[in-house]
Amino acid sequence: MSVTEKTGARTDEAAAVITGARERIDALDDHIIGLVQERMAVSAVIQESRIASGGRRVSLNREMEVLARFRDALGKPGTALAMTMLELCRGRI
Numbered sequence: 001m002s003v004t005e006k007t008g009a010r011t012d013e014a015a016a017v018i019t020g021a022r023e024r025i026d027a028l029d030d031h032i033i034g035l036v037q038e039r040m041a042v043s044a045v046i047q048e049s050r051i052a053s054g055g056r057r058v059s060l061n062r063e064m065e066v067l068a069r070f071r072d073a074l075g076k077p078g079t080a081l082a083m084t085m086l087e088l089c090r091g092r093i
């Protein structure tokens with residue numbers, strides 16, 4: 001497959017821009033995945049500590065704060081993103 005086919009570009013110049021930008025996106029995605037995994041580990045510490053003390057796994061008030069932070073920064077899709085992230089961190093409820 002040619003570079004232009006791979007990128008959807010119609011010129012070599014555009015294909016070069018897209019290829020370079022996709023490398024940056026791949027690096028950013030690796031970083032984001034690493035941060036999500038780090039967040040999952042920190043969240044697990046909180047949940048285990050709360051459960052060990054006799055509390056519940058879930059803190060709905062705190063989840064509302066997390067959802068609001070993402071919504072304020074990213075709009076409605078930010079809420080969906082935060083909900084998926086919370087599901088990764090505490091499982092389905």
Ligand SMILES: O=C(O)C(=O)C[C@]1(C(=O)O)C=C[C@@H](O)C=C1
Nearest residue numbers: 043046047058059062063089090
């Ligand atoms: O902040 C907490 O109390 C957590 O347990 C962490 C966290 C989160 O991942 O943000 C996970 C589960 C709770 O329902 C609320 C928030």
